[in-house]
Amino acid sequence: MAKYMTLLWGSGSPPCWRVMIALEEKNLQGYNQKLLSLEKLEHKSKELLAINPRGQLPTFKHGDNVLSESYAVCFYLESQFKSQGTKLIPDGPAEQALMYQRMFEGLTFYEKLSKYYYSSEPQTLKRNKEALVTELRLWEGYLQKLGSGSYLAGPSFTLADVVVFPTVGTVFRFGLSPERYPKLGEYHNLLKERPSIRASWPPHWLESPKGLDTLKDI
Amino acid sequence: MATDITLLWASGSHACWRVMIALEEKNLQGYNQKQLYFEKGEHKSKEVLEINPRGQLPAFKCGDLPLNESCAACFHLECKYKSQGTKLIPDCEEGRALILQRVFEVNALTEKSSSVLYYNWRVPEGERHDSAIKRNKEALTAELKLWEGYLQASSGFIVGKDFSMADVIVYPNVAYLFHYGLSEQRYPKLAEYYKGLMNRPSIKASWPPTWKNAPKQETLKDI
Numbered sequence: 236m237a238k239y240m241t242l243l244w245g246s247g248s249p250p251c252w253r254v255m256i257a258l259e260e261k262n263l264q265g266y267n268q269k270l271l272s273l274e275k276l277e278h279k280s281k282e283l284l285a286i287n288p289r290g291q292l293p294t295f296k297h298g299d300n301v302l303s304e305s306y307a308v309c310f311y312l313e314s315q316f317k318s319q320g321t322k323l324i325p326d327g328p329a330e331q332a333l334m335y336q337r338m339f340e341g342l343t344f345y346e347k348l349s350k351y352y353y354s355s356e357p358q359t360l361k362r363n364k365e366a367l368v369t370e371l372r373l374w375e376g377y378l379q380k381l382g383s384g385s386y387l388a389g390p391s392f393t394l395a396d397v398v399v400f401p402t403v404g405t406v407f408r409f410g411l412s413p414e415r416y417p418k419l420g421e422y423h424n425l426l427k428e429r430p431s432i433r434a435s436w437p438p439h440w441l442e443s444p445k446g447l448d449t450l451k452d453i
Numbered sequence: 454m455a456t457d458i459t460l461l462w463a464s465g466s467h468a469c470w471r472v473m474i475a476l477e478e479k480n481l482q483g484y485n486q487k488q489l490y491f492e493k494g495e496h497k498s499k500e501v502l503e504i505n506p507r508g509q510l511p512a513f514k515c516g517d518l519p520l521n522e523s524c525a526a527c528f529h530l531e532c533k534y535k536s537q538g539t540k541l542i543p544d545c546e547e548g549r550a551l552i553l554q555r556v557f558e559v560n561a562l563t564e565k566s567s568s569v570l571y572y573n574w575r576v577p578e579g580e581r582h583d584s585a586i587k588r589n590k591e592a593l594t595a596e597l598k599l600w601e602g603y604l605q606a607s608s609g610f611i612v613g614k615d616f617s618m619a620d621v622i623v624y625p626n627v628a629y630l631f632h633y634g635l636s637e638q639r640y641p642k643l644a645e646y647y648k649g650l651m652n653r654p655s656i657k658a659s660w661p662p663t664w665k666n667a668p669k670q671e672t673l674k675d676i
Contacts, residue, residue: 288599289561300550304557311550328533332518335529339522342560358580373506 236316240266243283243294245273247408247437249345249401250305251293256397257309259431261320270438306338309397321431323394334388334395337377341399344370348402352409352449368453371406371416378418384425392429400426408440410451458484461501461512463491464663465632467563467625468523469511474621475527477655479538488662524556527621539655541618551612555603555619562600562626565593570633570672594676597630597640604642609649616653624650632664634671 240263244251258266271277271292279290287294287303295302297315302308313323325331347370351363378385387395403423407413413420426432440446458481462469476484489495489510497508505512505521513519513526515533520526531541543549568589572581603611611619627647631637637644650656 297550300546302550302554304554304560307550307553307557310553314549315546328516329518331532332515332520332525332529335525336520336522339525342522356580358577362577 237263237265238267239298241296242266242268243271243278243286243292244268245271245278245292246439247405248273248292249405252401252404252435252437253305253398254293254295254308255435256400256431257312257323257394259434260323260392260397261312261316263312263316263320264434306342306398309394313394321392323392323397325388325391325393327389330389330391330393334393337387337395338398340373341395341402344374344399345402348406364453371411371419371453374403375416375418378422383421387422396426400432404432406450408446409449410447411453412451415453455481455483456485457516459504459514460484460486461489461504461510462486463489463496463510464661465629466491466510467629470625470628470659470661471523471622472511472513472526472530473659474624474655475530475541477658478541478616478621479530479534481530481534481538482658524622527618531618539616541616541621543615543617548613548617552617552619555611556622559623559626562596562623565589565596566626566630569593569676590676597635597643597676600627601640601642604646607642607646609646611646616650620650624656630673632667632670634669634674635676636674639676 237258240258242251242254242258244255258264271280271283273292277283278292283292283294284290286296286301289303291303293303293305293308295308297311300311302311309323325334347363347367351360351367354360354363377387381387381389386392387399403419404427406419407423411419413423427436455476458476460469460472460476462473476482487500489498489501491510495501496510496512501510501512502508504514504519507521509521511523511526512521515526515529518529520529527541542552567575569586572586572589576585608614610616611623624647627643628651631644631647635643651660
């Protein structure tokens with residue numbers, strides 16, 4: 236099963252991390268994997284472009300299926316391996332609907348983080364910073380409403396957490412203040428101990444535990 | 454049931470259109486709906502904010518459950534109404550993988566189209582650069598070539614021989630591009646796909662009303 240799977244990935248890339256969490260949750264450890272260096276532009280190598288013309292990571296292969304969209308891989312793994320590992324899509328209609336809603340809002344969250352991180356011009360930076368703050372406050376509100384110890388869609392860990400946690404992990408790595416965002420801080424602390432997340436924690440974050448300061452003042 | 458479903462939508466919004474196609478395909482005609490107008494700022498009205506605190510359309514509720522992200526709504530409808538209407542995500546492994554891949558790949562198409570179509574709206578005057586406009590057009594061209602490639606061996610659908618979730622999600626994006634004047638000569642496969650599904654009942658029934666008598670747009674003529 237896992238031995239017929241291959242994952243090409245980069246350390247610290249939230250989309251790659253989503254796939255790795257999903258693989259762990261579905262008990263698919265032992266998949267073939269290759270760590271590529273984003274700094275050395277290995278994601279634009281001939282080898283990768285041959286499988287994925289977009290030259291992006293993650294690139295995931297299972298038999299003849301090649302998937303390069305992290306959400307597609309997560310849905311695919313949950314439906315292929317429904318009966319093993321953690322049940323990632325809950326049965327209850329309310330929880331399921333909330334899961335879908337938060338999953339897709341998670342794309343907006345990641346987009347706003349990326350836009351801010353990659354902006355350079357002062358006015359663009361200011362605009363994107365405000366957009367990110369608005370977004371962070373929304374998620375802080377979502378967690379506030381659900382109460383302590385809750386996951387994004389309710390009492391159980393679901394695909395919403397698989398796809399959104401990497402973004403949350405990244406904002407704290409970039410220095411987000413848990414005092415200013417206590418609910419997100421609590422969520423981060425709860426999930427960072429989860430086995431699937433510990434097992435897939437970005438290796439270069441372990442090598443240099445001190446993160447960045449980019450979001451310190453947000 | 455259709456009467457438990459509410460959709461607040463705007464004509465020409467590809468996200469709203471996706472949800473409407475899905476509702477038609479799942480035989481949920483008769484849902485409560487209200488057409489709103491971005492130009493009048495109605496997407497920021499109390500009515501919308503009560504369902505969608507982001508003040509965006511679609512604002513969609515299935516019973517009490519808000520699902521304001523178009524893909525969330527479509528996936529939920531497929532799951533809940535699995536046994537009625539068209540099967541949008543098949544059970545077999547191979548078909549499903551590629552459908553999921555295209556569903557999520559369309560985000561790249563949306564982003565690159567928006568970068569060109571909405572450049573002036575997104576970027577304040579002082580920050581606009583000709584080099585960025587050029588770059589965005591080149592990125593969109595490259596993206597369209599990829600989709601043109603995906604449709605080379607098409608039977609009229611994005612994936613496989615049947616209408617699927619990939620078509621629900623991608624068709625509105627493609628229609629949008631041709632509405633804005635994309636060249637049918639330069640993108641024959643996309644044009645074939647666009648015309649081939651135009652008369653599908655779910656698509657015809659939900660065609661943006663404001664497009665029906667609108668003058669031809671030419672923004673993407675030279676892409």
